[in-house]
Amino acid sequence: MMKSPLRLSVHPARLFSLPPGRRLALLCLLCLLLLTAGLDAASFARLPEHNLYTIGALAEIINVLTLLFMFWVVQCAALSPRTYLFLTLGLGGWLVSGTIDLMDEAYFQPWWLSTVEDSLRSLGMVATAWGGLLMVQQMYGTQVRLSSLAMSDELTGLSNRRAFRVVLASHAEEGTPLLLLDLDHFKQINDRHGHDTGDDVLRDFSTLLRRLCPPDGVAARLGGEEFAMLLPGFSGSQARDLAERIRSETEALGAGEGIPFTVSLAVGTCRAGEEVGEWIRRTDLALYQAKARGRNRVELA
Numbered sequence: 001m002m003k004s005p006l007r008l009s010v011h012p013a014r015l016f017s018l019p020p021g022r023r024l025a026l027l028c029l030l031c032l033l034l035l036t037a038g039l040d041a042a043s044f045a046r047l048p049e050h051n052l053y054t055i056g057a058l059a060e061i062i063n064v065l066t067l068l069f070m071f072w073v074v075q076c077a078a079l080s081p082r083t084y085l086f087l088t089l090g091l092g093g094w095l096v097s098g099t100i101d102l103m104d105e106a107y108f109q110p111w112w113l114s115t116v117e118d119s120l121r122s123l124g125m126v127a128t129a130w131g132g133l134l135m136v137q138q139m140y141g142t143q144v145r146l147s148s149l150a151m152s153d154e155l156t157g158l159s160n161r162r163a164f165r166v167v168l169a170s171h172a173e174e175g176t177p178l179l180l181l182d183l184d185h186f187k188q189i190n191d192r193h194g195h196d197t198g199d200d201v202l203r204d205f206s207t208l209l210r211r212l213c214p215p216d217g218v219a220a221r222l223g224g225e226e227f228a229m230l231l232p233g234f235s236g237s238q239a240r241d242l243a244e245r246i247r248s249e250t251e252a253l254g255a256g257e258g259i260p261f262t263v264s265l266a267v268g269t270c271r272a273g274e275e276v277g278e279w280i281r282r283t284d285l286a287l288y289q290a291k292a293r294g295r296n297r298v299e300l301a
Contacts, residue, residue, distance in 0.1 A: 010069075010076050022075040029071060029092050033099050040103040040113075047108055057105045064098040067091055083134040090127025097121035153221040155199060156206035164220035164228055165276070171232050174272040177239030178279060179229040180287045181209075181246070184262045184295040186225035193259060201254075201261055208253060212246055236269045243267050243298045251296065264290040268301030 015023065071091045074084065097120035100113060151163035159167070168178070183205065190198040202225070209227060213219040218230045231239050243265045254261035268283025283301045290299035 008073070008077055010073055014076050018075055025088055026072070026075055029095065032092070033095060036096055036099045037103055040100065040107055040109070044107040044109055047106060054105070057102070060098065060102045060105070064095065064102060067095045067098060071095065079135060080138055083131055083138055086127050086131030086134060090124045090129075090131055092124070093120045094124030094128060097124060153206075156203055156221050158206050158209065158227070159218055159220035161220065161222045164218065164222065164230070167218050168230060168280075169276050171230060172270055172274070172276050172279065174270055174274075175235070176270045177231045177234050177236055178268045178270065178283050179231065179239065179243055179246075180266045180268070180280075180283050181227040181229070182264050182287055182291065183225035183227075184264055184291070186261070189259060189261060197259065201259065204253060205250060205261075205263070208249060209246070212242065212249070214242075236267070239267050239269070240298065240300065247296065247298055262296035264295045265298045266290055266301055267298065 015026070018026075071088070074087045074091065077084075079087070097117045100109070100117040100120075103109070104114075104117075151160060152158065153160045183201070186198065186201070189201055202221075205227070206219075206221065209219040209229065213229060214231065214234070216232050217234075220228045220230075222228055231242070234242070247263055247265055250261070250263045264287060266283050266286035266289075268279060268286060270279050286299040286301035290297050293299070
């Protein structure tokens with residue numbers, strides 16, 4: 001079933017589900033705008049001929065309504081506290097200056113009020129721009145985290161199958177070694193000690209792989225107790241030596257934790273012109289041979 005994409009709801013009914021603080025911000029803003037307009041009308045003389053029906057006044061009304069909508073969107077959005085503060089204060093100040101500017105079409109305003117208007121507009125625009133930058137940074141950070149979650153294994157933190165296949169396809173060059181690893185009798189660990197203990201074993205083994213994986217290598221959990229490691233820049237003999245080291249350190253790790261576990265490994269070096277699928281199948285066949293020949297061993301593809 002296809003899921004609906006995430007979207008920002010700005011329907012007026014959203015008002016009743018907003019946090020109390022944001023509803024208060026909306027109420028305070030509306031009161032402030034009404035107070036600004038009321039004080040302007042009560043304090044200054046009306047112009048002989050007002051300009052409320054001009055194109056300029058219409059444009060200012062549109063500007064105020066647009067800023068009001070932007071303020072409403074900010075109240076509905078899931079923003080960090082800092083981003084929300086800058087956008088709320090920035091748009092609020094900008095709206096007050098827009099209200100003063102709109103009243104200027106019908107009432108005589110002294111020069112000091114024009115100075116206040118210009119200052120509020122400038123400060124509001126700066127705060128809004130900074131809030132916009134923070135919002136972009138927040139969105140980018142969220143995108144990075146989602147991409148990381150989509151390409152990593154939740155339990156172990158290693159690359160997942162999808163990410164590993166992408167990396168594998170980009171390094172399918174002659175001589176590149178691939179390690180396939182499978183924990184021996186892992187089902188028995190789950191059956192005897194429980195799945196929580198099994199998860200601990202997977203995490204401990206993943207930590208070992210992460211420690212032994214070279215800087216240019218990629219370690220991944222393909223699913224269950226199946227793992228893989230790509231070793232760009234390694235020779236076949238170096239890959240065999242690393243595989244043997246992983247095997248021996250895994251055996252020692254299992255013995256030290258009181259829950260013995262071992263690993264079977266296969267080393268497959270990519271051949272000239274070989275497709276990724278064939279490379280994996282050939283190495284996987286060697287892994288089956290390692291398990292059939294007694295497990296806890298390294299087999300060459």
